[in-house]
Amino acid sequence: MATIESPPVTDSETPEKVNWLAEIRGLALMLLAVLAFHSLVAKPFYIPSTSMMPTLWVGDRLVVSKYPYGWSWASASFHLLPRGDWRVLPHTPEYGDIVIPVHPTRDEDYIKRVIGLPGDTIEVRGGQIILNGTPIKREVVPSVRLPFEPELLCKGSPCLSAFEDYRKTGPDGKDYFDPPTWRETLPNGATYLTIDYTDQPLDNYGPYKVPADSVFVMGDNRDQSADSRAAAIENGLGGAVPLANIGGRAEFITFSLDGSTTWNPATWFSSLRGDRAWTTLRPALAEGYAPK
Numbered sequence: 001m002a003t004i005e006s007p008p009v010t011d012s013e014t015p016e017k018v019n020w021l022a023e024i025r026g027l028a029l030m031l032l033a034v035l036a037f038h039s040l041v042a043k044p045f046y047i048p049s050t051s052m053m054p055t056l057w058v059g060d061r062l063v064v065s066k067y068p069y070g071w072s073w074a075s076a077s078f079h080l081l082p083r084g085d086w087r088v089l090p091h092t093p094e095y096g097d098i099v100i101p102v103h104p105t106r107d108e109d110y111i112k113r114v115i116g117l118p119g120d121t122i123e124v125r126g127g128q129i130i131l132n133g134t135p136i137k138r139e140v141v142p143s144v145r146l147p148f149e150p151e152l153l154c155k156g157s158p159c160l161s162a163f164e165d166y167r168k169t170g171p172d173g174k175d176y177f178d179p180p181t182w183r184e185t186l187p188n189g190a191t192y193l194t195i196d197y198t199d200q201p202l203d204n205y206g207p208y209k210v211p212a213d214s215v216f217v218m219g220d221n222r223d224q225s226a227d228s229r230a231a232a233i234e235n236g237l238g239g240a241v242p243l244a245n246i247g248g249r250a251e252f253i254t255f256s257l258d259g260s261t262t263w264n265p266a267t268w269f270s271s272l273r274g275d276r277a278w279t280t281l282r283p284a285l286a287e288g289y290a291p292k
Contacts (some may be wrong), residue, residue, distance in 0.1 A: 038077040040066055045100070045111070045250065050160060051219035051226070052111055054096070054144040054181065054193050056250075058152045058160070059257045060276065064100055064248040069093060074100075074247035079107040085213075085244045092117065092243065093215055096190025096283035098250040101217055101241040104232050109247060112227050113192065113283075116216030116240070123206035124229065127196045127222060129184070130207075137185040137286075144193060148175035151259030162224060166197065189289025196222045202229045214240035250281040 017245040037043075055063075066075050073081040079102070093099055110213045115129060116122045123130040128138055146163065153161045163177040170176055185191040196203075200223050210216045217237065219225025230236020256276040256284040261267050285291060 012214060025080065030216075034282075035077055038066075040071065040211050042251075043064060044254070045109075047111065050162070050224050051221050052098070052113070053195055053221040053224075055113075055220045055281070056111065056253075057146070057256060057273075057276070059259055059273070060253050061255050061257075062253045062281065063251045065251050066248045068097075068249045069243060069246055071101075072244040072246070074102045074245050085242065087244055090243065093207060093246070093249070094190070095186035095188045096192060098281050098283075099215070099217065100247040100250070102245045102247055103242075104245070110217075110227075110237065110238075111250060112217035112219055112225070114215050115186070115218045116210045118210055118212050118214055120207075120210045120216065121210050122208050122210060122228075124202070124218050126199075127203045129218075131187065136187070137225055137278055139183050141181050141183045141193065143178035143181045144195070145170075146177040146179070147258070148177060148264045149258045149260070163197075184285045185194045190283035191286040192220060192283050194220045194222055198223050208239065210240045211242075212255070213243050215243065215246070216240045253279040255279060 042063050042065045045062050045064045047056045047058055047062070050058060067089075069091045070087045072087045073079070073084050093114045095114060095117065098111060099114055101112060102108065102112050103110065116131065121132050129136045143166070146160075147159070148167060153159055160177070163179050166177045166179045167175055168178060179195045182194045182196055183191060184194055202225075203222070208216070216228045216239075218227045218229065226234065226236040226242065228239055229236045230238070232238035242280045253276050255273045256273040257274055259271070261271040
């Protein structure tokens, strides 16, 4: 019986070996590029607490830009750089900016609003901010309507359950919260809403002079914010935040989830708060003020 011989294997048919060193090098370069982008340009940020309500809700995802105030150790993602007071191409925030301060002793990012600039004297009396001896404009406005979302009631600290006294049922049969709401306007015309529903120790503070190269920050939810008014040992920021400890500026919301997301793909869409996507986080200007 004749045998059939297989044709010889040519070089073009020989399986190529994977160059694992090149693959690892490529992956490392990609990771470095992502890290550089997050540290120098912009990065995503997640809101885990109610301290910036009504501006920011638990479950909001947003973009933080890294370049508006220059770069420092706080700009680096994961806080990979040692702490220091150096800054590259430094700029000072403006009144009303929403910034990312880092806790003075822990590598933990906060998100707060700039209320006082270097050299300002800050005082709070009965919840009223007094800036350089003059009370800022503060007026009662119709209460904001915050959705009642059971999945988020006690996620983050503090949590939505603190608004239980202001829970109501709307005409559509759904529950919501309507806590007392105020509109504040800072000297440059930046205007925004705040929530202030109870008397608590941080409603009275100062007077306190903001040091050079620092800013004084507060949360928009004045009764549930560990900010510049609160001691560091109480999870606050312990006074003004050095500008070198500011890691960026909040720009806009990309998307927001109400906490009902599960493994089921259908919930990936039903849990979206569609009306919050692409909301700008730059403060509005009050009537009569012109943009710079």
